[in-house]
Amino acid sequence: MIEAPEPRFQLADIQPGYVIIEHEMYSKVARSYFSAEPVPPKEPYREGSQVWSFWEMAQSFRFSVRDNQTGKTVRFDELLGLLYYGCCKPDSELYRIGELALVNRIFIYVAIAYEAPDGSRLDIPLEKLEVLNKAFNGRLRTPDKKILILPDYFGLYKELSHGQIMLDFGLTAIEDRS
Amino acid sequence: MKLNEIAAKLELEKLTPAFDKDVTGVYISDMVSDVIANAKAGNLLVTVQVHANALAAANLVDIAGIIVAQGKRPTDDVVKMAEKAEISIFATALSRWQVATKLYEAGLR
Numbered sequence: 270m271i272e273a274p275e276p277r278f279q280l281a282d283i284q285p286g287y288v289i290i291e292h293e294m295y296s297k298v299a300r301s302y303f304s305a306e307p308v309p310p311k312e313p314y315r316e317g318s319q320v321w322s323f324w325e326m327a328q329s330f331r332f333s334v335r336d337n338q339t340g341k342t343v344r345f346d347e348l349l350g351l352l353y354y355g356c357c358k359p360d361s362e363l364y365r366i367g368e369l370a371l372v373n374r375i376f377i378y379v380a381i382a383y384e385a386p387d388g389s390r391l392d393i394p395l396e397k398l399e400v401l402n403k404a405f406n407g408r409l410r411t412p413d414k415k416i417l418i419l420p421d422y423f424g425l426y427k428e429l430s431h432g433q434i435m436l437d438f439g440l441t442a443i444e445d446r447s
Numbered sequence: 448m449k450l451n452e453i454a455a456k457l458e459l460e461k462l463t464p465a466f467d468k469d470v471t472g473v474y475i476s477d478m479v480s481d482v483i484a485n486a487k488a489g490n491l492l493v494t495v496q497v498h499a500n501a502l503a504a505a506n507l508v509d510i511a512g513i514i515v516a517q518g519k520r521p522t523d524d525v526v527k528m529a530e531k532a533e534i535s536i537f538a539t540a541l542s543r544w545q546v547a548t549k550l551y552e553a554g555l556r
Contacts, residue, residue: 376507409488435483
């Protein structure tokens with residue numbers, strides 16, 4: 270087996286868990302959050318005048334990126350998942366940009382953040398995305414290949430379904446039946 | 448070991464061309480998040496997962512190729528995505544366990 274040299278930036282503190290998607294009973298607004306509990310919470314609960322009910326879940330993980338040179342660690346708790354341009358509609362802006370980038374062997378992904386309690390999206394600062402890009406590019410072996418993880422400048426979170434994001438939907442449903 | 452060599456030894460069906468890549472090891476998983484967290488660049492992914500997101504995850508970590516086991520088949524869209532990413536996809540009726548055994552016998556560790 271060929272061992273690649275240790276990259277400078279590496280995924281660390283990998284914590285398995287679930288992305289829980291819930292919706293509000295009256296307004297039907299949906300939101301998601303990460304749960305590291307072994308048994309994901311499914312009971313409805315009240316938050317002021319709102320009642321939130323479990324809707325769906327996907328297996329996922331939370332992680333940090335460690336800089337092996339400085340020992341500094343950056344957490345990515347606000348990252349819901351990554352969206353690959355190729356999983357978007359061919360007539361979408363992101364797909365067209367992704368195809369342009371592909372000519373130069375650059376593969377475009379978009380970082381989708383969780384919602385804040387007020388319904389707005391959490392912010393993933395550019396400095397953190399730079400670290401994330403370094404971590405994934407540092408793992409590559411193919412010489413001319415590059416990964417580019419962009420912030421959600423496209424407002425994709427408003428229109429995409431959770432199924433388009435790189436999450437493990439369905440597998441937990443299989444486990445529940447077994 | 449090259450992808451073409453593995454495809455020949457295991458009599459795999461090529462759904463894409465076998466791109467000229469060295470395989471550094473094997474990773475068996477059906478979970479997108481597991482592949483992102485734990486698979487290594489150059490690994491051969493053995494899976495029954497044929498969702499486009501599995502290909503997206505494989506591309507993110509620079510998987511050399513994918514063996515889709517148990518007679519599963521990705522859609523034409525996913526195969527096209529794989530070709531663009533130069534990730535070879537092979538199909539087989541063998542189970543993941545049988546594929547793992549044969550890969551071990553072929554010399555992959």
